[in-house]
Amino acid sequence: MSPMLFIMRKTLKNLIKGVFKKPILFIGYLFIALFVVTMLIASFAMPSGLIRSGSSDLYIGIITIVFLFMYYTTLKLGVDKGSTYFRAADVNLAFTAPIKPNHILLYGFIKQLGGTVLFLFFALCQIPNLKNNFEMEPYGTWMILLATIMYTLSYPLISMVLYSWATKKDGRKKLLKRSFDVLALAIAVLVLLSLARTRNITETLGDVFNNQIAKYFPVIGWTSSIAIASVKGFTTEFWVGLIGMLSLILGAAVTLYNMNLDYYEDVLESTEYFEAARKAKKEGRNMTFGVKVKDRVKQKLSGTGASTIFYKQLLELRKTAYVLFFDRSSVTVIIAAIMFRLVIPDNAQVPSLLMILFFALYMLLLLQVQCRIGMELEKHYIFLIPASSYEKLFFATLGEHIKNLFDGIVLFVLSGILFKAPLVIVISCIITYTLFGAVYTYSDVLTRRLFGRIHSKAILFFVKVLINLLIIVPGGIAAGIVIFITQSEFFMICALAGWSFVLVVTLFMFTAGILNNLETVS
């Protein structure tokens, strides 16, 4: 175990040394640390049920759906590609060294414990929201974090076991994937049938997920039961869930550790896959990574000069979208916004479409932190095209605006029909959504111009989010004043749209210089 401990010790030491050597990095980590501490204090100290005391059925439903989704996606990918705790360097240097495979597995498992930190961070961010809407036990925060840890530790182990079993015989992979799909489909059908009967989302969630089968269902039910203890207390389901998960994790880990292991092949493909995913993320292709690219679409590459970039992006969009420009990000924005509307109180003072707009803008901020322009800047072509920087920046971002306009139309027309909103509000929401998309796009370019390729992508992410929030604030204040004076939802949206338009023009003028030469981005 000593060589593997050496790697962990040295990695940690060099990481800390690296942070102290680079002031920007140090400030970035300090900012993240402050943010986490604030979230921790907020999560533990804030009283629960501030906005309302939501039904426990709704809480159980949300928690179970979240874990269902996470297990479904990670295990399905795990069966397909295997799961891994390892990096390519481990494969090249550790796997080929005379070190017992179970020692390397143990090293990977310890590394994964470090990986749980990221998941805990995301879980931590959701706790204040949950506490606002549900009456939680004093130890509620701990229970959510405990369930998150159980999930993070269990899914790679389960994936590894399933993948090993599946690869030994033809057809097993397909069988497992189909089984997951059937299970997911069965749950979706159950929810829809119940919804048709009750016509009430809370009742439906209680009907489908607040029952003995769901609570004791291995893995998903067990993990959810641990998190649900945050509102229900230490029930039998909690103890069964906790013991079940601990036994599963320990049992799988001990079995794998004691087995005559030959798992290198099982993790090889997934290691290569995750290295490629990491590279894609670095290059700003994380939203398109792993997406199936259609061979043929009814669109040809056209345009001349700078506009060629736009037509190329249009073609790329069409090739990766399900229909027209409707792709993964459209689905994410729409589902998240509608789900958000379903959980906000019915007696809320803020009109529904405005709520959806705010939430959609928040989602867009997170989704569009890395824009398509990032992909263009990674390659040299855009710098070589004989056209002005303004022209090139305009055409390199036009595809993004059209995509946002398309998503905006789908989202707000759908929501407008659902909530019977006036047409003028629907149109103003679509325009604001598209304009904010443009603000995020150009602020991404601005951040790249100001900070170049910062050492850590996580830091860059925070910097971008922070810059966006800072520049949006005046618009938010103006919108607040407008609604206070006019009491008009329409004028408020117009104020937001107006401010975002000013931002778009200003940012565009400031950022076009990024295309003057490669040095401005590296």
Add this chain to the structure above:
Amino acid sequence: MLKVKDLSKKYEKVLAVNKVSFEIDSGEIGVLIGPNGAGKSTTIKSIAGLLRFEGEITIDGKPNKSIEAKRIFGYVPESPSLYDSLSVWDHLEFVARAYKLQDWTDTAEELLARFDMDDKKKKIGKDLSKGMQQKVSICCALLIKPRMVMFDEPMIGLDPKAIKELKEMLLELKASGCAILISTHILDSIADIWDKALIMNKGEIVFNNTRDVMALSGESLEHIFFSKTEEEVAAQ
């Protein structure tokens, strides 16, 4: 030293390598060549102990996945992946620990000096260029003083001086009795150092002969390569 007997590897329904057998003796440099998709990488990964396979692979008579075999086996992969946060020297120290080497520092210093990396000992993995990463990867493989070493496209990314140095090292290793297997596409890069040529096509070894035997026929390696893989190359 290296014995591969009836090696077969199937990925789901695709038979990537089919009953491949060959040997590399001590003090011999073997080259494994073939068009894309011939099964070279699968063969290399199987020998490195990274894949499950059918057949038998032994290094100095021991199964390739055994600790004893790994102790004398060096491997330079095609993509030199290093640990992001570990320095050049840390990588060498890791190898020394993993292979339980004694008195390794002088050898490490010497290897780094030969590749002009002695002033970059403290540089961390992610700050190195591809070529420098390749040099570190080679240093790691040679630090253990292997009795069998395998290189996958070793010259890619190296500067001319490093290529010259590596060729000299290969000849020194050969002289010391080390068995060497090199997989490459660039025939010119190994033209003057190989002893045995193994040509793979469609998962099978289609040619296996020594330089001496080939010298008698007067055919060049390049000529034989194209004649044995003509169909495949034409298809590409």
